[in-house]
Amino acid sequence: MHTDMELFRRLYRIRRFETVLLDHFKSGIFPGTTHVSLGQEANAVGVLAHLQEGDVAVSNHRSHGHFLAYGGDPQALFAELMGRPSGVCGGVGGSQHLHWRNFYSSGVQGGTVAMAAGMALAEKRAGNGAIVVDFMGDGTLGEGIVYECLNMISLWQLPVLIVLEHNHIAQTTPAKLTIAGRVSQRFETFGIPTAELDSSDILEIFPLAGTLISQVRVESAPRALIIHTERLGAHSKGDDTRPPEELENLWQFRDPIAIQAARLPEAERARIVDEVDADIQRAFEAALGAKGRS
Amino acid sequence: MSEQLPRTVLDSLNLGLHKALVDDPLAILLGEDLLDPYGGAFKVTRGLSSAFPDRVLTTPISEAGITGIAGGMALRGLHPVVEIMFGDFVTLISDQVINHIAKFNNMYNGAATAPVVIRTPMGGRRGYGPTHSQTLEKFFLGVPGLTVLAPFHLLDDDPLGAPGGLLYEAILTSDSPVLFVENKLQYLLKLLTPADLVEYELDTDRSSAFYTLRMKSAPAAMITLATYGYMAHLALEALHRLAYEYEIFCELLVPTRLAPFELQPLFDSVARTGRLLTVEEGTFSLGWGAEVLARTAEALGAGLRQARRLAAKEGVIPVARELEAACLPGVDDIIARVREMV
Numbered sequence: 001m002h003t004d005m006e007l008f009r010r011l012y013r014i015r016r017f018e019t020v021l022l023d024h025f026k027s028g029i030f031p032g033t034t035h036v037s038l039g040q041e042a043n044a045v046g047v048l049a050h051l052q053e054g055d056v057a058v059s060n061h062r063s064h065g066h067f068l069a070y071g072g073d074p075q076a077l078f079a080e081l082m083g084r085p086s087g088v089c090g091g092v093g094g095s096q097h098l099h100w101r102n103f104y105s106s107g108v109q110g111g112t113v114a115m116a117a118g119m120a121l122a123e124k125r126a127g128n129g130a131i132v133v134d135f136m137g138d139g140t141l142g143e144g145i146v147y148e149c150l151n152m153i154s155l156w157q158l159p160v161l162i163v164l165e166h167n168h169i170a171q172t173t174p175a176k177l178t179i180a181g182r183v184s185q186r187f188e189t190f191g192i193p194t195a196e197l198d199s200s201d202i203l204e205i206f207p208l209a210g211t212l213i214s215q216v217r218v219e220s221a222p223r224a225l226i227i228h229t230e231r232l233g234a235h236s237k238g239d240d241t242r243p244p245e246e247l248e249n250l251w252q253f254r255d256p257i258a259i260q261a262a263r264l265p266e267a268e269r270a271r272i273v274d275e276v277d278a279d280i281q282r283a284f285e286a287a288l289g290a291k292g293r294s
Numbered sequence: 295m296s297e298q299l300p301r302t303v304l305d306s307l308n309l310g311l312h313k314a315l316v317d318d319p320l321a322i323l324l325g326e327d328l329l330d331p332y333g334g335a336f337k338v339t340r341g342l343s344s345a346f347p348d349r350v351l352t353t354p355i356s357e358a359g360i361t362g363i364a365g366g367m368a369l370r371g372l373h374p375v376v377e378i379m380f381g382d383f384v385t386l387i388s389d390q391v392i393n394h395i396a397k398f399n400n401m402y403n404g405a406a407t408a409p410v411v412i413r414t415p416m417g418g419r420r421g422y423g424p425t426h427s428q429t430l431e432k433f434f435l436g437v438p439g440l441t442v443l444a445p446f447h448l449l450d451d452d453p454l455g456a457p458g459g460l461l462y463e464a465i466l467t468s469d470s471p472v473l474f475v476e477n478k479l480q481y482l483l484k485l486l487t488p489a490d491l492v493e494y495e496l497d498t499d500r501s502s503a504f505y506t507l508r509m510k511s512a513p514a515a516m517i518t519l520a521t522y523g524y525m526a527h528l529a530l531e532a533l534h535r536l537a538y539e540y541e542i543f544c545e546l547l548v549p550t551r552l553a554p555f556e557l558q559p560l561f562d563s564v565a566r567t568g569r570l571l572t573v574e575e576g577t578f579s580l581g582w583g584a585e586v587l588a589r590t591a592e593a594l595g596a597g598l599r600q601a602r603r604l605a606a607k608e609g610v611i612p613v614a615r616e617l618e619a620a621c622l623p624g625v626d627d628i629i630a631r632v633r634e635m636v
Contacts, residue, residue, distance in 0.1 A: 056370070089401065089402050089403040089405070090403035092400065092401055092402075092403045093401045093402060093403065097401045097402070099398075099402035099403075099405055099406055100405075104369065104402075104406075106394065106401075108389065108393045108394065111362055111389065111390060111393065111394045113362075114358070114359055114361075114362020114363050114365065114366060114390065114394075115362065115365060115366040115369065115394070116366060117359075117362070117363045117366060118362065118363035118364060118365055118366020118367040118368070118369070118370070118374075119366040119367070119369060119370045120366075121363060121366070121367055122366065122367045122369075122370035122371060122372050123370060125322075125372070126370075126371075144358070145358045145359055145362060145389075145390075148354070148356035148358060148359030148360075149356075149359050149362065149363065151354060151356070151359075152353070152354065152356065152359060152360070152363060155354070156351075
């Protein structure tokens with residue numbers, strides 16, 4: 001069921017999770033750093049809603065939204081970020097290194113494309129119709145291994161959908177300072193059919209991703225989806241050097257939660273918000289209250 | 295598959311791969327130029343693409359990519375075996391090995407395994423020059439989660455021979471990733487048979503993957519030589535000449551598992567001899583020998599009376615035959631160093 005309400009619930013769940021995470025970061029309960037996906041929630045939900053049993057999702061350093069959209073447990077994710085034994089990976093992996101069921105993430109740029117390619121090769125050989133979805137960012141386009149793998153993904157017709165979340169900024173550096181040429185040509189030149197969308201609207205992303213995933217599955221062949229998106233938050237926590245007016249503009253026009261919320265009756269929207277807030281609060285408190293390391 | 299016993303290290307490794315493909319339906323080989331009739335730059339995979347056409351994948355020249363892809367394959371249940379054509383190119387795969395494949399099991403808290411076997415030939419003495427002759431495995435020793443193996447050229451009682459048996463076991467039974475270090479000159483070595491070893495005593499310690507050799511019925515050994523791979527062949531010749539020409543008796547300790555370090559048989563030997571010389575074809579500083587010496591000193595304290603390391607000189611490996619020979623440790627260097635020590 002992917003009603004407007006359900007899609008809003010999934011989007012808002014990610015937003016609320018990361019907002020609570022950021023609110024509590026100052027208190028010191030989360031070690032290290034974290035990369036939140038504010039503004040990019042519709043990519044995670046719109047793509048991963050189409051996964052079937054046995055499919056594989058590969059994510060990167062900005063993985064909370066992907067993990068939650070995949071069906072991951074917010075309590076286990078909070079616990080992981082707190083470094084608790086009850087976390088997704090026992091507190092070892094943290095924000096960037098998650099593995100649960102068929103979800104995998106890792107923190108080194110580019111290597112995840114190789115992981116996804118190898119997984120798709122394994123699934124293709126197993127012949128069970130499973131596919132792999134691999135999320136990458138525009139910053140990752142600087143890594144050489146990406147192009148080695150795009151070549152082999154096409155050469156061997158591997159069933160993988162590469163989702164490029166093109167937020168036009170890599171940490172603090174605008175893409176125009178690092179990327180030459182057209183991004184879509186990077187995929188097309190290897191013979192990977194590529195779709196491109198400039199939107200933060202779940203109702204645009206969701207159907208296009210569905211079409212592409214269906215093509216990957218039916219043809220057992222790769223596709224790429226470039227989603228021009230906007231990162232509304234910092235790269236990690238306090239490292240946003242963009243001018244406030246630019247961010248205000250993005251929040252006004254490119255917030256996927258606001259875009260989808262506007263489609264719901266106020267009472268429905270408020271009810272979902274209250275329910276999700278309570279769920280996330282429960283998950284946070286349960287993670288916090290869970291047994292620490294003795 | 296041949297019923298004959300393998301004659302050389304190359305035969306043995308080829309048989310090991312063949313048997314792995316027969317016995318393990320999850321095993322799959324990938325690398326550059328693996329297909330027949332070429333069969334790999336050093337012919338280790340010869341015949342395999344003909345026998346198993348859908349399980350030998352020839353790849354573009356993309357060492358990082360194919361190693362990373364092997365990691366993904368392994369996470370999803372396959373047993374990929376990657377050939378890196380020259381050991382020098384392990385620098386290209388280092389991020390995939392160190393930050394990805396060797397980490398998956400630990401960083402995912404034990405919930406995933408990545409049993410990738412990466413085979414590659416190290417070593418010089420072929421005149422291939424600075425970028426095709428190095429011995430670089432020292433950079434991969436001590437990487438958490440990574441096992442490093444180096445075969446010994448022995449027939450052993452394994453029908454595959456010791457090198458092929460070691461490789462076969464790594465492919466079929468290892469849960470963790472393995473860097474399997476071969477050597478270009480070692481490929482052509484004849485496997486040592488019981489007839490070849492008639493003058494020697496051979497102890498085999500399977501749990502720590504060590505072989506110990508000494509002259510039969512000789513006086514107590516005065517020094518322990520420790521080395522692996524092709525250098526074990528040179529060290530065995532040195533041991534023989536030291537006994538006959540100088541009446542200096544040695545024990546030769548040959549590990550086949552370089553990492554994780556587990557050196558008890560070596561400690562036992564040095565406890566008997568009091569002296570240790572490590573020999574390696576890689577460069578001197580921060581090498582295999584440095585770690586072996588440090589661990590032996592920690593284990594034995596004053597029981598280690600004297601210790602030295604012999605290794606390659608720290609420069610590029612030249613193409614010119616005489617310059618290359620001067621750069622890499624040889625039999626005469628081992629003999630000279632042992633004579634200085636006893």
